[in-house]
Amino acid sequence: xxxxxxxxxxxxxxxxxxxxxxxxxxxxxxxxxxxxxxxxxxxxxxxxxxxxxxxxxxxxxxxxxxxxxxxxxxxxxxxxxxxxxxxxxxxxxxxxxxxxxxxxxxxxxxxxxxxxxxxxxxxxxxxxxxxxxxxxxxxxxxxxxxxxxxxxxxxxxxxxxxxxxxxxxxxxxxxxxxxxxxxxxxxxxxxxxxxxxxxxxxxxxxxxxxxxxxxxxxxxxxxxxxxxxxxxxxx
Amino acid sequence: xxxxxxxxxxxxxxxxxxxxxxxxxxxxxxxxxxxxxxxxxxxxxxxxxxxxxxxxxxxxxxxxxxxxxxxxxxxxxxxxxxxxxxxxxxxxxxxxxxxxxxxxxxxxxxxxxxxxxxxxxxxxxxxxxxxxxxxxxxxxxxxxxxxxxxxxxxxxxxxxxxxxxxxxxxxxxxxxxxxxxxxxxxxxxxxxxxxxxxxxxxxxx
Numbered sequence: 001x002x003x004x005x006x007x008x009x010x011x012x013x014x015x016x017x018x019x020x021x022x023x024x025x026x027x028x029x030x031x032x033x034x035x036x037x038x039x040x041x042x043x044x045x046x047x048x049x050x051x052x053x054x055x056x057x058x059x060x061x062x063x064x065x066x067x068x069x070x071x072x073x074x075x076x077x078x079x080x081x082x083x084x085x086x087x088x089x090x091x092x093x094x095x096x097x098x099x100x101x102x103x104x105x106x107x108x109x110x111x112x113x114x115x116x117x118x119x120x121x122x123x124x125x126x127x128x129x130x131x132x133x134x135x136x137x138x139x140x141x142x143x144x145x146x147x148x149x150x151x152x153x154x155x156x157x158x159x160x161x162x163x164x165x166x167x168x169x170x171x172x173x174x175x176x177x178x179x180x181x182x183x184x185x186x187x188x189x190x191x192x193x194x195x196x197x198x199x200x201x202x203x204x205x206x207x208x209x210x211x212x213x214x215x216x217x218x219x220x221x222x223x224x225x226x227x228x229x230x231x232x233x234x235x
Numbered sequence: 236x237x238x239x240x241x242x243x244x245x246x247x248x249x250x251x252x253x254x255x256x257x258x259x260x261x262x263x264x265x266x267x268x269x270x271x272x273x274x275x276x277x278x279x280x281x282x283x284x285x286x287x288x289x290x291x292x293x294x295x296x297x298x299x300x301x302x303x304x305x306x307x308x309x310x311x312x313x314x315x316x317x318x319x320x321x322x323x324x325x326x327x328x329x330x331x332x333x334x335x336x337x338x339x340x341x342x343x344x345x346x347x348x349x350x351x352x353x354x355x356x357x358x359x360x361x362x363x364x365x366x367x368x369x370x371x372x373x374x375x376x377x378x379x380x381x382x383x384x385x386x387x388x389x390x391x392x393x394x395x396x397x398x399x400x401x402x403x404x405x406x407x408x409x410x411x412x413x414x415x416x417x418x419x420x421x422x423x424x425x426x427x428x429x430x431x432x433x434x435x436x437x438x439x440x
Contacts, residue, residue: 161263172263180267184274186384190377193366198281199377209277213270 005085010078010229017075017222021215023068024109031061032116035211036202037139041195047135048128051119058120062113069109075222076102076152082225083159085232086169094159101152108145112138139201140192146185149214153182156221169228174221181213259323260415268422271385275426278378282433285370294438296371299364304355305435308348309428315345316424319393319417326413329405334413335397341420342393349390352383375434382426389423392416 029035033054038047051058080098084090115138119131157179160170168175187205194200201207258265286293322337356376359365366376396416403409 172261173266176261176263176267177270180270183271183388187381194373197370197373199373204277204281209274 005232005235007229007233010081011226013074013078013081014222014225014229015075016071016078018219020068020071020075021218023071024065025215027061027068028065028113028116031057032065033058034116034139036207038135039196039202040136040200044128044132048123048126048131051131051135052123055120055123058116062117062120066110066113066117069106069113072109073102073106075218076105079156079221079225082169082228082232083156085228086163087159092159094155094162097155098152098159101148101150101155104148105145105152108141108148112142112145115141143188143191143201143206146188146210150182150185153178153185153217157182169231170221170224174224178217178221181217184213185210258418260413260418261411264415264418268418271422272426275378275429278374278381279429279433282374282378285374289370292369293371296369296375297435297438299362300375300435301355301358302435304351305431308351308355309431311344311348311351312424312427315341315348316421318344319420322396323413323417326400326405326410331400331405334405335400338393338397338400338413342390342397345386345390345393345420348386349383352379352386378430378434382423382430385423385426389420392419 025035033050038050077099080095080102081090083098084092084095087094089095115134119126119134119138123131157175160168160175160178161172163169163172187199188210190199191201191206194203194206197203198205318337318341322334322341325333325337356379359372364372366373393416396413399409399412
């Protein structure tokens with residue numbers, strides 16, 4: 001690749017990753033009562049009662065979460081630009097897959113959050129079971145859409161491993177960590193079979209471990225991304 | 236004379252670069268392995284906590300497992316792992332034919348694990364024992380299922396290594412690939428050994 005790479009806006013786009021994680025945690029997680037979620041065996045009346053009492057908070061949380069959902073895609077595109085410099089080919093299929101994985105993840109987040117928002121839209125007019133249905137549907141979608149995020153994780157991981165530089169732009173251990181996170185996400189397939197315990201949607205594996213290993217990956221990859229941009233500008 | 240000594244030193248250095256590299260293989264792959272072992276360590280803690288809470292259920296369920304098949308699976312993976320180690324040694328010596336035969340045997344023996352596992356799971360399902368029978372069998376199916384996923388990835392890695400050895404020269408990059416694949420395959424062995432002891436052998440009450 002010849003000539004100086006135009007890296008304007010790359011840093012801004014990279015900031016969108018940690019921004020998304022923070023906003024999503026506060027709005028979707030705290031305001032939306034999703035961090036941790038209601039256990040699947042919670043009675044419908046309890047879930048519905050909570051939505052009726054806190055519908056304004058949930059609405060606010062989901063509206064902001066939906067507004068910031070594209071930030072994940074923007075961050076993913078910035079990483080794909082760095083990946084293009086790592087393997088020195090913007091049109092390589094791995095770069096395209098990294099972009100697609102980020103875009104698909106954004107769509108999955110948007111659709112899932114719209115279900116929680118629907119539950120909070122007019123909860124007094126909805127029967128308990130319907131609010132529970134929307135809550136379950138949102139959780140089943142956001143968890144089982146793990147595979148689209150895994151596409152991004154695998155593409156970035158495999159692409160970063162292909163770096164021929166003596167000191168890779170992104171550390172190899174982080175590339176492997178990302179692949180491992182994508183691999184671990186497969187445990188989400190167990191979630192629909194459990195109403196409680198470690199593999200339920202609020203369980204130690206399918207909630208705490210899965211979300212935390214991804215939430216660590218985003219900011220750490222962002223920090224390494226900033227360093228990589230500096231090196232790309234000097235090359 | 237001096238040139239000969241230098242050549243010897245160079246040879247010794249190149250030997251140590253491949254033989255004594257700690258850890259063997261790509262250092263990044265160890266991040267994957269360590270992270271994975273941590274996840275399994277958490278599984279083992281969950282299982283231990285469950286067994287303390289319900290020792291009778293766990294012991295009665297353990298006795299329903301076929302220890303002979305569990306032992307056969309252990310021996311299959313250990314044998315396959317030994318062939319993998321042979322392939323790594325051969326690759327370090329630059330012996331392409333021995334590397335290929337080691338990898339081929341590791342793959343061939345390893346595939347038997349898939350057959351016995353399918354046989355064991357189908358027998359359990361035919362007996363009416365499934366994922367939700369009780370907590371012991373939930374852990375049994377989930378842990379052995381996740382381990383099986385690792386096994387399938389390992390089989391894919393072995394196929395890929397055989398293809399690479401056939402296509403490319405056995406240079407240091409190739410050796411590193413084979414060492415990395417070997418480290419992963421041994422992790423699959425190790426995790427199974429712990430699963431075998433925990434699920435099939437350890438008495439709860």
